[in-house]
Amino acid sequence: MMTGIRVRRVYDPPEPDDGSRVLVDRLWPRGVSRDRASLTLWLKDIAPSTGLRQWFGHDPARWAEFQKRYITELQANPQPVKQLLDMVRAGTVTLLYGARDTQHNEAIVLATYLRNRIDHGA
Numbered sequence: 001m002m003t004g005i006r007v008r009r010v011y012d013p014p015e016p017d018d019g020s021r022v023l024v025d026r027l028w029p030r031g032v033s034r035d036r037a038s039l040t041l042w043l044k045d046i047a048p049s050t051g052l053r054q055w056f057g058h059d060p061a062r063w064a065e066f067q068k069r070y071i072t073e074l075q076a077n078p079q080p081v082k083q084l085l086d087m088v089r090a091g092t093v094t095l096l097y098g099a100r101d102t103q104h105n106e107a108i109v110l111a112t113y114l115r116n117r118i119d120h121g122a
Helices: 050-056 060-075 078-090 106-119
Strands: 005-009 020-023 093-097
Touching: 005 106, 020 078, 050 060, 060 106, 078 093, 078 106, 093 106
Parallel strands: 005 093, 020 093
Antiparallel strands: none
């Protein structure tokens, strides 16, 4: 089953097919106004914990372990996950993040986690 989950940097301009735009960072991105972000929702509670975020430090060498630890946090935090799953079932959702690294960030992990949950009937 194909899901309508997209992942984009919050610094990129909104696109018409973004659907619901959800910021999944714990901290507000520098230099982005609320207007420019054009958010549907800022879901801080789904972001990695402060401790995990600081440990990871966007170090690609820690990526595999970061993914495991973040998934463990997601499994222990069902309410915001359910909220996002409900939004995805209703239409396209774009997960927004502020990191410079487009390959190693929490939105990538979260999108994969949500797709797996939907594909397995969660």
